Amino acid sequence: VWHFVAEEINYNVYTVVEVSAHPVNGFSAFYREVAENIKYPDAALRKKIEGRVFVEFIIERDGRITNVRTIKGIGYGCDEEAARVLSLSKHWVPGSQRGVRVRQRYTLPIGFYTDGGASAAQRSSDVPAPGDLRKWLSDHITYPSQARVYGTQGTVLLRFRVLSNGKLDSAEVLNNAAAELGAKALSALRETPLSVTKAFIPKNKRLILPVHFGIDQAKEVRFRDLEQGSEVLPGISVVVPSIGTRPGAVTFDESRQDPALTVVDMTDLSVTELPANLSGLAHVSKVILQNNKLQTISPEIGKLTGLTELYLSNNLINALPVSLANLQSLRLIALANNKLTEFPSVLFALSKLEVIHVGGNQIPTLPPAINLLTKLESLYLQNNKLQTLPEEVFQLPKLKLLHLGGNPLSDAERKRIKERLPKVDVRF
DSSP states (O other): OOOOOHHHHHHOEESSOSBOOEETTHHHHHHHHHHHHOOOOHHHHHHTOOEEEEEEEEEOTTSOEEEEEEEEOOOTTHHHHHHHHHHTOOOEEOEEETTEEEEEEEEEEEEEOTTTSOOHHHHHHTSOOSTTHHHHHHHHOOOOHHHHHHTOOEEEEEEEEEOTTSOEEEEEEOSOOOHHHHHHHHHHHHTOOHHHHHTOSSOSOOEEEEEEESSSOOOOOOOTTTSTTOEEOOOEEEOOOEETTEETOBOHHHHHHOTTOOEEEOTTSOOOSOOSOOTTOTTOOEEEOOSSOOSSOOGGGGGOTTOOEEEOOSSOOOOOOGGGGGOTTOOEEEOOSSOOSSOOGGGGGOTTOOEEEOOSSOOOOOOGGGGGOTTOOEEEOOSSOOSOOOGGGGGOTTOOEEEOTTSOOOHHHHHHHHHHOTTSEEEO
């Protein structure tokens, strides 16, 4: 069962999303800003109070920070100061779910230390790299393709020792990170040239190096109690490749070059037209082009024969090409908030469709051919111009959800629909 509900995506508050919210300039810059603005409370200074205050807040769909509150504090004015400083933060890049911006609840630690008030993340990021090892690894650890597709993120803890002769000893992944992330980081570590490890200091000491996979995942993390006798190096970040101004985007060309990238995501990139050639992309299963400036869809879309999901909401589209009928594996199409003045008849050729979202258009009627979509489970028609439904809608054998809110339906028509679809979740 699909769970694509635009209203819920717009208004619910999520904790875990496909693409997490993050500061516009990254977490490192964010913590520097915190360190510059924080004012150590006099009471805390007098008592030499140190520690972390955990602050919860919501990143709105437009990037604003709201609902700031302390969920775990250290008192003496630090809790209030942490909330105050966080409230001053500039807008963030909002999180997104299935290509749609969503509200996300976030929790972050703000550190208070009597050596200047900067957070631990800020202090650790200023520590110079021992030798060139961290720089070499930063340049050579790449984001695994499948992890990028599925949004896998996390921190890998590499444990190793550099012997006096520069050779690596006992290199391993210490924690239970995602397998593909750990394998990629460990492989790069083991391939480090001897010329790099020979210059490395310190020697003959057990070390732990955090490798953060994600969109600038530098965070306040202290590993001092992680393992007795080990020294923890400043972490490095492996960032998801990006284009334009939106991290995590994947273009058609990138997917063509790397067949493991089966999801093309070009949300919020002001796209006005599709590439002139979409051949060689039969491996692509999902295309997300929401929140752009598309007025038409090129017939080239018909070459994406492996497509199962197509997201085109929040554009300026007024019609679909006939070639869309070639997408015989398509199960979901989202066309909400466009310029459609009639229900796209080409969709009737797509017998595997399970979800159709055409809410927020100017559609006045549904064609009787709607009954050809025998696998249709969810039909979103809200905020159109429908005054009645054809009899054929009641013949859809697998229909489970029908959204009609915001249409000029009479009370009698609403009653008729409810009576004819007693087992369907009908929403007005």
